[in-house]
Amino acid sequence: MATFDIPIGPQHPALPEPLLLKLEVEGETVVGVDFDVSYMHRGIEKLLETKTYFQGLPLVERICGICNAAHGLCYTLNVEKLYDKEIPPRAQYLRLIVEELSRIHSHLLWLGVAAFEIGFNTMFMYTWRDREYVMDMLEAITGNRVTTEYSQIGGVRRDISPELADKLLKTMNVVEERTKYYIKVALTEPTIAKRTQGVGYLSPEDAKSTCSVGPIIRASGIKFDIRADDPYAAHEEVPFNVITYDSCDVFGRVVVRAQELLECVNMIRYALKNLPSGPFRIKLPMKPNAGEALTRVEAPRGELLHYTLCEGTPKPYRYKVRTPTLANLGALRAMLTSKGRYVVNIGDVPIIYGSIDPCICCTARVQFIDIKKDKTWTWTLDEIRNRSRRMRV
Amino acid sequence: MSFEESFLNEVKSVFGEKIIESKLFKRRIFLKVNPENYYKLIEFLVKEKGLYHLETMTATELKEGIEIIAHLGVSTSVSVKTILDKNSPKIVSLCNLIPGAEFYEREIMDLLGVVFDGHPNPKRFVLPQDWPSDIHPLRKSFETRHNQPLRNVGGE
Amino acid sequence: MSLESFLFEALKIIFFPGFVFIFILALFYEWFDRKFYAKLQNRVGPLYAGPLGILQPLADFIKLLSKEDIVPKGVDKVLFTATPLFSLSLSIFATLLLPIFSVKGLLSFEGDLVIAVVLLTFLCIITFFAGVASYNRFSIIGAERSFLQLIGYEIPLMISVISVALNAQSVTISSIVSSQKGLWYILGPNILGFIVFIFAAQAELERIPFDLPEAEQELIAGWNIDYTGRRLAMFRLAKNIELVFLCGLAAALFLGGPLGPVVSGYEPILYTIYFIIKSIFVLAILTIVRALFARLRIDQIVSLSWKYLLPLAIIQFLIVRLMI
Helix, strand or coil, rough: CCCCCEEEECEEEECCCCCEEEEEEECCCEEEEEEEEECCCCCCCHCCCCCCHHHHHHHHHHCCCCCCHHHHHHHHHHHHHCCCCCHHHHHHHHHHHHHHHHHHHHHHHHHHHHHHHCHHHHHHHHHHHHHHHHHHHHHHHHHCHHHHHHHHCCCCCCEEEEEHHHHHHHHHHHHHHHHHHHHHHHHCCCHHHHHHHHCCCCCCHHHHHHCCCHHHHHCCCCCCCCCHHHCCCCCCCCCCCCCCCCCCHHHHHHHHHHHHHHHHHHHHHHHHCCCCCCCCCCCCCCCCEEEEEEEEEEECCEEEEEEEEEECCCCCCCCEEECHHHHHHHHHHHHHHHHHCCCCEHHHHHHHHCCCCCCCCCCEEEEECCCCCCEEEEHHHHHHHCCCCCCCC | HHHHHHHHHHHHHHHHHCEEEEEECCCCCEEECCCCHHHHHHHHHHHCCCCCCCEEEEEEECCEEEEHHHHECCEEEEEEEEECCCCEEEEEECEEEECCHEEEEEEEHHHCCCCEEEECCCCCCCCCCCCCCCCCCCCCCCCCCCCCCCCCCCCC | CHHHHHHHHHHHHHHHCCCHHHHHHHHHHHHHHHHHHHHHHCCCCCCCHHHHCHHHHHHHHHHCCCCCCCCCCCHHHHCCCCCHHHHHHHHHHHHHHHCCCCCCCCCCCCCHHHHHHHHHHHHCCCCHHHHHHHHHHHHHHHHHHHHHHHHHHHHEEEEHHHHHHHHHHCHHHHHHCCCCCCCCCCCCCCHHHHHHHHHHHHHCCCCCCCCCCCCCCHCHHHHCCCCCHHHHHHHHHHHHHHHHHHHHHHHHHHHCCCCCCCCCCHHHHHHHHHHHHHHHHHHHHHHHHHHHHHCCHHHHHHHHHHHHHHHHHEEEEEHHHHHH
């Protein structure tokens, strides 16, 4: 049978990231795949060399819109290693809270995107609506919905007041309840099971040899979580379980991410109850000591790595960032080619791609213009929300 | 004796003087070797010590040459460094040992112009396909305000 | 035929229940579908054009008509132009068979149920030609899928329709409708057939979970990827009219069509209202199905049809056969 190439991306409704998948297709079956990720090289590593460590933070936060909290945290932890100063424990706890909140929002977002990839728009709408609770809390804590820039070199930017902590605990109850509902839906809905079970198979050996990270490798049954293996922030003190699942397919990734949501909720509760008192930020000088530092953080999509080489100047000599998606590309290729173990249909490509977690940005407020009446008005989020059915906190 | 020190001793008992330099931090080990021992050390770490996970590979242009670092490890991160000649940087590829190294090596190939011997798929990766092959953006000679001529990309 | 009765018939075909009425009904059904779907998903749905956004489908239609009409290089120009027209005219023709204002449709004749079912298949074949004509990789795969899907759902659909016809001992829609004066077939022995019909209709209309030929995440727009402007507007209108047709057909075959309690002298008006209520009930079921499921894969659709829909349809047929 003749084969022909199908380009998926860099502009495609299902794949919001500028990645070109060149699929070699035989009828409906994928027989080969090639990548091209060269559409968006932004030169951030080079740019970081021209900025001081303190100026670099806003830039690092903009590497990724969704795991910006993880990027900011990784950057600050990394730079702090160059200083030899103790960071106040309260700051570490607050960092953990915001990081886990952003993990909840990212996983909820992913659940929605995954549902969208298999054409289950209703679940997409539901998860994204419930994600708004978390976005609201992020806004209340950090002042921003998306690029939070909460973690600063030497601590965090703001403290959490007791009232806010109460509100956060209440929100966690709602998130927990909704998450349990989604887990129920994802585990029992027959079409979700049909579209995800046995799809995108990645054996534990392949997961290891392609150096995949995050929920991908955990869904292949390997216990690998930076929060447990290489604890940073307050992860040494806050108890949690590393979730693994051994089905090695997209279904396993759904389960792992959904169960992780519950873990995150419990971690936030524990951290809020055991929040140490004390300062939340210390001042650090412009110039760090010479040396090198390597930090790993478990971002929502997996292990995030920052490495820096400092020569004792305020600017880094070299700053290296490795995002989780790059690490998972090899796993993605293994899933898509599958080496004859099972057949990959074109219809499976979006969900397999989606299972390594793509990322899109969102806007906050909507503006309406009525040309005839010549009037412009803005809806706040609350007004938009009042128009849709919603559970009250 | 901490875990890092005992780990270093075990490595040194096999490689001895071949480890030129070593630095220890909490859960971080930095080892420096000559290019000819680079592959052997990594093979030892992967096969004997079970460090299956290649976190990433970093390349930096130093004054004395181009430094390649392979960061390995699951819990404790072991970074193997080696310094290559600046004019014709060349080193053996890790892809046979760790298939996951492919993308990291291709990235370094693009950004610093290091040649990896035995790489299965040495194609452009992060830079645009029509980027000039002799310009490597992470070299220190590449200026950030480099005047790139506007390219005509075709189309209507 | 006198001039007056000729004019009367002409007005019937043009206005009610002819082209204009079908056009309005198609847009209204699209609006209902979108609004109800949005409500099920906690969204607002169409809101600004007209009260509750009821004019949104019309606005979309006019917008598409005013868009640039692009004919890409390499397409089969004849097919590319002809398929939207065929699709629209066939779906309108099919809708004229429906009994709307009386037990008889505007074009009622002996054996029109057969023609109605054949037209459904034709509409799918036109989809295939439309996809092949545009000569795009995605559209060819979409066209292939629409044919594969047809293999899956067509036979169960036909058997479920045949068992209704067997029950009424007729292949004429009007006599099937009038045979339901006592008991609607959905309440009687044909409930299984109704379920099969709903799923097959969903597949015929290419809606989730059977929207593979135009699956957005996989094929962007599938078979209609290259169609723009007027042609796309025609396809979309044809799809909406097909929606009206299938909802109306289900209402006529299983829910007693336009029958209901009437006040003498007002039959046409009441019949039309009953028809709209019943077909909107069917449409609501279709929308709920669309909101409840994820999209299936092509192999899963074919196996679902042959493993579940076909046996169900055959059981339905046997039940009806044994009862007569």
